[in-house]
Amino acid sequence: MATPKISIIGNGNVGSALEKGAKSAGYEVRSTGADPKDVRAAGAWGDVIILAVPASARQDAIQNLGEIRGKTVVDVTNLMNPDWSYGGDIKRSGAEQVQEWAAGARVVKAFNTVFAPNMATGKVKGEALSLLAAGDDAAAKKQVLDLGKAMGFDPVDAGPLSNARYLEALGFLNIQLGFGPTQYGTDIGFKVVGRGK
Numbered sequence: 001m002a003t004p005k006i007s008i009i010g011n012g013n014v015g016s017a018l019e020k021g022a023k024s025a026g027y028e029v030r031s032t033g034a035d036p037k038d039v040r041a042a043g044a045w046g047d048v049i050i051l052a053v054p055a056s057a058r059q060d061a062i063q064n065l066g067e068i069r070g071k072t073v074v075d076v077t078n079l080m081n082p083d084w085s086y087g088g089d090i091k092r093s094g095a096e097q098v099q100e101w102a103a104g105a106r107v108v109k110a111f112n113t114v115f116a117p118n119m120a121t122g123k124v125k126g127e128a129l130s131l132l133a134a135g136d137d138a139a140a141k142k143q144v145l146d147l148g149k150a151m152g153f154d155p156v157d158a159g160p161l162s163n164a165r166y167l168e169a170l171g172f173l174n175i176q177l178g179f180g181p182t183q184y185g186t187d188i189g190f191k192v193v194g195r196g197k
């Protein structure tokens with residue numbers, strides 16, 4: 001299958017790190033900030049569209065993307081309240097909400113359990129982090145896992161999109177470990193060991 005073109009909506013910490021990593025891995029990448037015209041062009045151009053925007057901007061970005069039915073949409077969002085408490089819902093993920101807004105697109109939750117400084121290489125201190133990807137469309141999920149592998153991650157199928165609710169909680173734990181009382185900083189990450197036959 002042809003290498004998918006990657007559009008990244010948002011060129012902040014996450015967007016710029018993913019752009020660097022995907023380009024280093026040989027992918028064709030375009031990224032954009034919030035300008036609606038640029039977002040629409042990125043939506044038309046990319047096969048895989050990464051939503052690297054604040055949770056509060058997801059719906060707006062999806063609307064501005066235009067017609068994206070059949071395309072892969074990657075939700076990297078972590079849901080936080082302004083007081084840094086958990087803004088997600090363990091009974092229904094933000095990614096499932098994204099799927100509702102992006103009807104007909106193939107939504108995959110991924111990258112949210114990784115700190116931006118570790119995203120371009122998929123590694124911390126030379127050790128590959130797991131890229132956990134949850135989604136209902138096997139081909140879309142494979143595109144994301146293949147991208148992660150090419151960037152340097154250890155790709156891990158994390159099951160259906162409904163499992164995104166647990167990835168979102170894990171992303172929140174990552175933030176707690178980094179910036180809560182333990183203060184481990186961003187030089188940390190998760191790895192699933194011992195799976196497979």
Ligand SMILES: NC(=O)c1ccc[n+]([C@@H]2O[C@H](COP(=O)([O-])OP(=O)(O)OC[C@H]3O[C@@H](n4cnc5c(N)ncnc54)[C@H](OP(=O)(O)O)[C@@H]3O)[C@@H](O)[C@H]2O)c1
Nearest residue numbers: 010011012013014033034052053054057061077078115116
């Ligand atoms: N930082 C991390 O380590 C990390 C790790 C995992 C997941 N995440 C998640 O990744 C997402 C992005 O985080 P970040 O740290 O990269 O944030 P950021 O540095 O603040 O960047 C946000 C980007 O979103 C764009 N944006 C804002 N509103 C938009 C809209 N309506 N339409 C299109 N683009 C819009 C901004 O564009 P303009 O500059 O043009 O306004 C900016 O480029 C968040 O959901 C966060 O929870 C972050």
